[in-house]
Amino acid sequence: MSSFEGQMAEYPTISIDRFDRENLKARAYFLSHCHKDHMKGLRAPSLKRRLECSLKVYLYCSPVTKELLLTNPKYRFWEKRIISIEIETPTQISLVDEATGKKEEIVVTLLPAGHCPGSVMFLFQGNNGTVLYTGDFRLAKGEAARMELLQSGGRVKDIQSVYLDTTFCDPRFYQIPSREECLSGILELVRSWITRSPYHVVWLNCKAAYGYEYLFTNLSQELGVQVHVDKLDMFRNMPDILHHLTTDRGTQVHACRHPKAEEYFHRNKIPCGTTSKNRIPLHTISIKPSTMWFGERTRKTNVIVRTGESSYRACFSFHSSYSEIEDFLNYICPVNAYPNVIPMGMTMDKVKEILKPLCRSSQSTEPKYKPLGKLKRSRTVHPDSEEEDDLFDDPLPTPLRHKGPYQLTLHPEVFSMTAVSQNEPEKLTESTGCFENKILQSFPNFIDCEESNSESEEELEIPASLQGNPNSAILPEQKADTDVPQWDVFFKKNDNIVDEDLENLPSSTETGGSQSPKLFSDSDGESTHISSQNSSQSTHITEQGSQGWDSQSDTVLLSSQEKSSGDITSLNKGAYRPKIKENSPASSQVEQNMLCTKDTYSDLKSRDQEVTIIPNAAEPTTVNGVLEHSPEENRLQSISTHTDSQSSSDFEIPSTPEAELPKREHLQYLYEKLAAGERIAAGKRKRSLLDI
DNA sequence: GCGATCAGGT
DNA sequence: CACACCTGATCGC
Numbered sequence A: 001m002s003s004f005e006g007q008m009a010e011y012p013t014i015s016i017d018r019f020d021r022e023n024l025k026a027r028a029y030f031l032s033h034c035h036k037d038h039m040k041g042l043r044a045p046s047l048k049r050r051l052e053c054s055l056k057v058y059l060y061c062s063p064v065t066k067e068l069l070l071t072n073p074k075y076r077f078w079e080k081r082i083i084s085i086e087i088e089t090p091t092q093i094s095l096v097d098e099a100t101g102k103k104e105e106i107v108v109t110l111l112p113a114g115h116c117p118g119s120v121m122f123l124f125q126g127n128n129g130t131v132l133y134t135g136d137f138r139l140a141k142g143e144a145a146r147m148e149l150l151q152s153g154g155r156v157k158d159i160q161s162v163y164l165d166t167t168f169c170d171p172r173f174y175q176i177p178s179r180e181e182c183l184s185g186i187l188e189l190v191r192s193w194i195t196r197s198p199y200h201v202v203w204l205n206c207k208a209a210y211g212y213e214y215l216f217t218n219l220s221q222e223l224g225v226q227v228h229v230d231k232l233d234m235f236r237n238m239p240d241i242l243h244h245l246t247t248d249r250g251t252q253v254h255a256c257r258h259p260k261a262e263e264y265f266h267r268n269k270i271p272c273g274t275t276s277k278n279r280i281p282l283h284t285i286s287i288k289p290s291t292m293w294f295g296e297r298t299r300k301t302n303v304i305v306r307t308g309e310s311s312y313r314a315c316f317s318f319h320s321s322y323s324e325i326e327d328f329l330n331y332i333c334p335v336n337a338y339p340n341v342i343p344m345g346m347t348m349d350k351v352k353e354i355l356k357p358l359c360r361s362s363q364s365t366e367p368k369y370k371p372l373g374k375l376k377r378s379r380t381v382h383p384d385s386e387e388e389d390d391l392f393d394d395p396l397p398t399p400l401r402h403k404g405p406y407q408l409t410l411h412p413e414v415f416s417m418t419a420v421s422q423n424e425p426e427k428l429t430e431s432t433g434c435f436e437n438k439i440l441q442s443f444p445n446f447i448d449c450e451e452s453n454s455e456s457e458e459e460l461e462i463p464a465s466l467q468g469n470p471n472s473a474i475l476p477e478q479k480a481d482t483d484v485p486q487w488d489v490f491f492k493k494n495d496n497i498v499d500e501d502l503e504n505l506p507s508s509t510e511t512g513g514s515q516s517p518k519l520f521s522d523s524d525g526e527s528t529h530i531s532s533q534n535s536s537q538s539t540h541i542t543e544q545g546s547q548g549w550d551s552q553s554d555t556v557l558l559s560s561q562e563k564s565s566g567d568i569t570s571l572n573k574g575a576y577r578p579k580i581k582e583n584s585p586a587s588s589q590v591e592q593n594m595l596c597t598k599d600t601y602s603d604l605k606s607r608d609q610e611v612t613i614i615p616n617a618a619e620p621t622t623v624n625g626v627l628e629h630s631p632e633e634n635r636l637q638s639i640s641t642h643t644d645s646q647s648s649s650d651f652e653i654p655s656t657p658e659a660e661l662p663k664r665e666h667l668q669y670l671y672e673k674l675a676a677g678e679r680i681a682a683g684k685r686k687r688s689l690l691d692i
Numbered sequence B: 001g002c003g004a005t006c007a008g009g010t
Numbered sequence C: 001c002a003c004a005c006c007t008g009a010t011c012g013c
Helices: A021-025 A045-053 A063-071 A073-081 A179-194 A213-223 A261-266 A322-332 A348-358 A436-441 A454-459 A470-479 A487-491 A569-573 A598-603 A664-675
Strands: A014-016 A028-030 A059-061 A082-084 A091-096 A103-112 A120-126 A129-133 A159-164 A200-204 A283-290 A301-308 A311-315 A336-339 A403-410 A415-421 A557-560 A611-614
Touching: A021 A045, A045 A073, A059 A063, A063 A073, A063 A082, A073 A082, A159 A322, A179 A200, A179 A213, A179 A283, A179 A301, A179 A311, A322 A348, A336 A348
Parallel strands: A014 A028, A028 A059, A059 A082, A091 A611, A129 A159, A159 A336, A200 A283, A283 A311
Antiparallel strands: A091 A103, A103 A120, A120 A129, A301 A311, A301 A557, A403 A415
16 A cells, blocks of 8 residues: 655655645646545545645546546546646646746656556656656566656666555565466466356456456456446446446356455355346356465466365456566666555565665665767767767667567556567666676576475575675576567467476366366476465366365466466457547647757657647647657647547647747758658757756 | 544455 | 455544
8 A cells, every 4th residue: 555645855846646734735736546545635625625726736647547537426526627648648747836936847757557547657857857656556577678758868767766666565575477377367267167157157356446457358358258347437438448348247257346245155146146047046156366476486377276165366466576676676777766655564664675776876886887988079968968879878889779660568558559679678787887687697597496485485595795685586587588578479369278287187177178277287386375375286177066176175276387378369459458538528628739849859869759748727728730750740639539548649739838849840850860860969958857 | 424544354 | 465445433523
């Protein structure tokens, strides 16, 4: 649970995910996602009063978050005061002190956080440096490195502080099976059950919270069965979610809830009250998504545990594991990292200590790296600016980052076409000072260690010389083949789930030859804290009559395969890209104009990154022409009218009175230069917000 | 009657 | 397990 107080040291005049106490004075509010623990004070009378008095105060969030929030009548009073910002669209906001008229500009960029629909991280750039507030997030290893807007000039931006989701920032949660593994495990369990007969139904015992939607959509897509839920009106404008949900209780997959659900279930009753179909009683199993973790990397991960005769627990996490946090931070390499969450049994200091080694400041024994061999150039460049000079600054013989072709990037709530690096992203040690990586990479066999339990974890203890970074055991993994995201596997249809232990498996599942009994195997006796509860190799989803169900208290382990048995094909189908249809009144549109001075431009050049501007008063008006990758291409857009709410390809540019509008010819010139691969000679440079 | 907080539940 | 809620009791306005 977030214990972030709402304010960041660098930008204390804005408040994020907290709306009480000191935050009542904020000049602007930000909401990272629609979970209650990030909405404290958001509907309090005190804040309502503030809104009535301070007409320039707005709440900024993603389009999906806006939609989810406004669907709840209790938050509808926000309607005229929310401004949604497209994902991956740098947007300038004026922070005005209404008392003094003092004004500060800040550029915010929303990055997908992978936590629940609409969840984002906020990247702020302004006069006090670049800071990243992650909100809650789950990003797989390497995902941050694929976010272009975290980069500038081919390397990660100089980030002063990260305000980090540290929910699992505890070595105990070292590894959590990937989203794909978990999904695939649940999918096969559900499939194996509901294909037995129309009277076999599954109850997904999910909490009342956003975040399970990608599970529902994928199950529905793969199995052709909609998921029964209590409410779906919040998704009315997100067809990609909506189509996989139903309020019809007749389906075989339920995610409905009831206060006495557990009690119901014991009486073979689904929470919606259903007990039979055509007068034939149902056969039910329950699957409870919960976070399972592993003390260390295991070759195979058991993502399903049988907890009772017809009860299962399935691995599912909205939050990044310790090693994912490590990877994230290691990439960002901020000066400071502040925990937003204190995991149970931890203290703020303990978490900070864990984070410290991954921050630059702790590595200050290393002299600040200055690239050598710089060519003498006539013009001067601001020392901090990272733009334009990679050819000259780059100390490495090879480019740091190869821009690959466009690939599909996977987020639970956002699927967008994003340019990503095809190679394992290089660690930018030369600029970040994260030197430890290199050292660690030379310990070859962290990767191949057999799956084992906490026992052997000790054997793998990091050499004393490296103890300064107890977290770094993970680093070599990042280079391991097995750990490179298996894009091919994720995105190709692959129905064959291979299990090396096939022959060891108990015969099972008579019904439906197409089922995958092989999945229901123990992972050759290994040892995660999960399987360790029970050493039985059992695994069966056998027919009820056979010895399967009624056998002892054994735990069924469903192992996902090493290289992901895949078949998460629907992840590739944009199934979880909510599209919001316009439903806002025109009056909430924001006038947007392009600001693209050469300064900001040069900083954002790596991908024609423009800045959208929201004028200080944000008086919503209509929208002006928009420039994107092609300067010829002006589009009329309004801020909330995107059909694809999370695509980054459409820009809205509100104008601000003081905005320096770029000349069209100038832009054209710049674009042409860039297209030709030429460098852009900035004239007299003015320091821009984005140059920090 | 409403909200904030806490305890206890899933 | 360890999330993100819910409900209910108590207190204060």
